[in-house]
Amino acid sequence: xxxxxxxxxxxxxxxxxxxxxxxxxxxxxxxxxxxxxxxxxxxxxxxxx
Amino acid sequence: xxxxxxxxxxxxxxxxxxxxxxxxxxxxxxxxxxxxxxxxxxxxxxxxxxxxxxxxxxxxxxxxxxxxxxxxxxxxxxxxxxxxxxxxxxxxxxxxxxxxxxxxxxxxxxxxxxxxxxxxxxxxxxxxxxxxxxxxxxxxxxxxxxxxxxxxxxxxxxxxxxxxxxxxxxxxxxxxxxxxxxxxxxxxxxxxxxxxxxxxxxxxxxxxxxxxxxxxxxxxxxxxxxxxxxxxxxxxxxxxxxxxxxxxxxxxxxxxxxxxxxxxxxxxxxxxxxxxxxxxxxxxxxxxxxxxxxxxxxxxxxxxxxxxxxxxxxxxxxxxxxxxxxxxxxxxxxxxxxxxxxxxxxxxxxxxxxxxxxxxxxxxxxxxxxxxxxxxxxxxxxxxxxxxxxxxxxxxxxxxxxxxxxxxxxxxxxxxxxxxxxxxxxxxxxxxxxxxxxxxxxxxxxxxxxxxxxxxxxxxxxxxxxxxxxxxxxxxxxxxxx
Numbered sequence: 001x002x003x004x005x006x007x008x009x010x011x012x013x014x015x016x017x018x019x020x021x022x023x024x025x026x027x028x029x030x031x032x033x034x035x036x037x038x039x040x041x042x043x044x045x046x047x048x049x
Numbered sequence: 050x051x052x053x054x055x056x057x058x059x060x061x062x063x064x065x066x067x068x069x070x071x072x073x074x075x076x077x078x079x080x081x082x083x084x085x086x087x088x089x090x091x092x093x094x095x096x097x098x099x100x101x102x103x104x105x106x107x108x109x110x111x112x113x114x115x116x117x118x119x120x121x122x123x124x125x126x127x128x129x130x131x132x133x134x135x136x137x138x139x140x141x142x143x144x145x146x147x148x149x150x151x152x153x154x155x156x157x158x159x160x161x162x163x164x165x166x167x168x169x170x171x172x173x174x175x176x177x178x179x180x181x182x183x184x185x186x187x188x189x190x191x192x193x194x195x196x197x198x199x200x201x202x203x204x205x206x207x208x209x210x211x212x213x214x215x216x217x218x219x220x221x222x223x224x225x226x227x228x229x230x231x232x233x234x235x236x237x238x239x240x241x242x243x244x245x246x247x248x249x250x251x252x253x254x255x256x257x258x259x260x261x262x263x264x265x266x267x268x269x270x271x272x273x274x275x276x277x278x279x280x281x282x283x284x285x286x287x288x289x290x291x292x293x294x295x296x297x298x299x300x301x302x303x304x305x306x307x308x309x310x311x312x313x314x315x316x317x318x319x320x321x322x323x324x325x326x327x328x329x330x331x332x333x334x335x336x337x338x339x340x341x342x343x344x345x346x347x348x349x350x351x352x353x354x355x356x357x358x359x360x361x362x363x364x365x366x367x368x369x370x371x372x373x374x375x376x377x378x379x380x381x382x383x384x385x386x387x388x389x390x391x392x393x394x395x396x397x398x399x400x401x402x403x404x405x406x407x408x409x410x411x412x413x414x415x416x417x418x419x420x421x422x423x424x425x426x427x428x429x430x431x432x433x434x435x436x437x438x439x440x441x442x443x444x445x446x447x448x449x450x451x452x453x454x455x456x457x458x459x460x461x462x463x464x465x466x467x468x469x470x471x472x473x474x475x476x477x478x479x480x481x482x483x484x485x486x487x488x489x490x491x492x493x494x495x496x497x498x499x500x501x502x503x504x505x506x507x508x509x510x511x512x513x514x515x516x517x518x519x520x521x522x523x524x525x526x527x528x529x530x531x
Contacts, residue, residue, distance in 0.1 A: 017066035025072040025259065029079060029211070036217030037362065044359040046352045047411065 056139030061261035067196040067269070073259025074189030074208035077144055080249040080256075081151055081185040082215015084124070085361075087117055087174065089220045093227055093236040094170070097162060100236060108167055116175045118456075123179025125453030128187050131180075132446025133289055135187060136439075143188040144257025150181025152250025159242035185253065186212065186449070188260075190429045191442035195263050198438070199272045201430035202380070206372025209426040213365040217358075219245070281381055281502075285510035286437030292444045295509055297435050300501040304384055305428050306451035306458070307495030311391065311488040312421025314459030315414065318467070318481075319360055320353040325477040326402040326410070337478065356411065363415040364422035371423025372430065380431035381502060387420040388496035395489035399482040425452075435505055462487060 052058060094113045098104040135143040154173040161169025189208045197204035226244055230237030274284055292298050315322070329336035331352045332345060341349065375383040394413050401410040432448065433441045463484050470480040 017064065017069055019066070022066050022068045022072075025069055028255075029072045029075040032218045033075075033079065033211075033214050036214055036221070037365075039221045040217050040358040040362050044355040044362070046355040047359060049352075 054138075054142040054145055056137075056142075056262070059139050059141045059260055059262045060264055065261055067263070069259060070189070070193060070196050070261060071204065071207040073256045074193060075211040076252050076256030076259065077147065077185045077188060078208050078211025079215045079218060080252045081147070081182045082212040083219030083223075083245070083249065084117070084120055084178075084182055084215070085213075086216030086220035086223065087120070088114075089223045090227075090238055090241075093238045094162065096236055097165060097238060100234065106165075112167060113170065116170055119171055119175030120179035120182060121456050122453055123176055124182040124186065125449045125456075127180040127183030128446035128449040129183075130446075131184055132187060132443030133440075135184070135446070136191065136289070136443045139262065140188045140192045140260040140442075141257050143184050144253060144260055147181045147185030147188055148250050148253030148257060150177050151185060151253060152181075152246045154178030154181055155242045155246025155249065159239040159246065162239035162242060183446070183449070187442050187446045188257075190445050191433075191438060191440075192260055192262055194429065194433045194438050194441055195267075197269075198274070199269050200373070200376050201433055202372035202375040202383075202427055203369075205429040206369045206426040209372070209429075210365050210368040210422075212425075213361065213368050213422055217361060217365070281379060281504060282434040283437055283504060283510075285505075285507075286439035287435075287444075287505055287509050288511055289440040289443040289447065291509050292436045292440065293447050295505055297502055297505050298444070298448070300498045301428065301431060301435070302448055302451045303498030304431075304495055304502070305424065305448060306455045307491045307498065308384070308387055308391075308421065308424035309452055309455035310459035310462070311395070311491045311495075312418065312424070312459070313455055314463040314484075314488055315417060316357075316360060316364075316421070317460040318463050319357045319414070320350070322481055323356045323410070324349050324353045326481065327405070327407060328478065330405055330407065337476075339477070356414075359411065360414060360418045363418035367419025367422035368426035371419060372426035375423075375427045375430060380427055380434055381499060383423070383427055384431070384499045385496065387424055388492045388499060391417060391420050392489040392492040392496070395485045395492065398485045399479075402478065402481070431502075435502065437510075439511070462491075 091110060091113050095103045095107050095110050098107045131143070154177040157173025157177065158170045159173075161167060161173060190205060193204040193208055194201050223241055223245060226241040227237040230240035275282060287295070323331070324338050328338040328349070329341055329345065331349050334341065334345060338346070338349065371383060371387075394417050397413055398410065401413060428448065429441060429445050432444050436444050466484045466487060467480050470483060471477065
């Protein structure tokens with residue numbers, strides 16, 4: 001595959017990103033983070049018991 | 050594979066949504082952020098032979114804990130050394146290298162834990178893993194700043210927030226995995242290392258392949274740069290090899306070093322600090338810590354662990370909140386607030402402790418830790434404002450040596466002053482008072498360093514034909530689908 005063809009392929013693959021893809025990417029990192037925040041808050045709640 | 054990782058292959062196509070880049074950066078930062086959660090393994094690693102309690106042949110706690118110091122040292126060193134390489138090869142290759150180092154480091158550590166060879170742990174999680182931390186930490190910085198010239202603080206804050214949050218996920222996950230793998234003859238550490246190594250490798254590879262660079266000259270729709278003469282934000286670029294010779298670099302180095310020294314000093318002693326200052330008051334018993342029963346001490350320790358967790362959360366919130374605010378009020382003003390408000394807060398700690406005002410004490414430390422995190426997250430945007438965006442990743446890498454120094458200075462100051470106070474017969478509850486005033490003094494130095502930050506002289510700028518958003522392909526500026 002020539003260099004120029006590779007670039008076209010790459011551009012086609014990344015062009016016109018949908019908001020659904022953006023939302024899924026944020027969910028993928030957001031869910032573990034929220035789980036971590038929840039675990040931390042549970043531990044921190046002891047402070048105000 | 051080499052072509053797939055090349056800088057040219059990461060140039061975004063038309064219509065690429067820039068909001069896909071922060072989650073890619075977060076995937077990497079959340080993974081390497083586990084560096085702060087490694088402490089969950091230290092105790093089990095001292096019992097790999099004795100299982101229920103340390104055997105004479107088991108490693109000492111000090112032997113395994115040094116792994117963290119090695120990792121942080123190599124974080125700063127690798128960020129400084131490989132920053133230029135990162136700017137040349139692009140973020141994807143750096144991200145893949147970081148994934149191999151951090152994931153592979155866990156696998157080496159697993160071999161060490163399985164065969165009881167401490168060198169494998171030091172090499173895996175300390176040296177190789179530390180290089181993965183450095184590469185992973187700086188890999189998204191310049192990319193995000195190029196995608197978000199209108200919100201540099203928010204963009205870097207989103208990524209660097211992940212480094213603060215990684216331990217919140219990794220520590221409880223590691224704990225659960227160890228309990229899952231534990232048997233009457235094994236503590237379950239090496240199996241946990243294998244699982245985490247694979248999980249982090251995959252998450253970081255996904256992040257690395259999610260990186261995209263904007264085309265040269267790309268700007269967000271509807272955004273126009275502010276006139277340079279009226280702001281601290283330059284439209285020019287300073288080469289990394291020139292930047293570190295400017296007074297601005299060293300002023301910013303001092304800014305980061307002082308802010309981190311004070312914050313990391315507090316973080317390193319958060320648990321004993323609240324226990325010794327409040328003692329039995331934490332559980333409603335009017336007695337000093339030394340007068341409590343073993344059971345009461347355990348209860349106090351668990352509350353102190355909650356306090357440490359709350360500080361971690363404040364650290365994360367500060368990374369996103371302060372960095373975003375800096376987009377509106379400017380980097381210099383943001384650091385002025387950190388240092389001025391921080392100095393006042395530190396001096397109030399002894400009073401809050403003496404009066405037994407627990408809510409005020411907790412609130413003070415929460416604010417302090419938001420500013421500690423905010424300092425980390427705002428510095429890349431500050432560097433981009435002063436030195437331009439072209440070499441900001443490499444310049445940021447060199448500036449992170451301030452973190453390495455602060456990591457030694459802050460805890461050393463706090464422990465030395467505390468020990469000195471105790472040796473002079475000061476009660477444990479009062480042993481931190483002088484420390485707080487010294488930490489406030491560090492922030493005053495930081496304030497002065499920040500005052501000294503001015504725009505770089507024009508003679509340091511790269512010639513116009515050398516500047517630009519990136520060295521990659523030519524083409525018309527594109528606008529993103531926001």
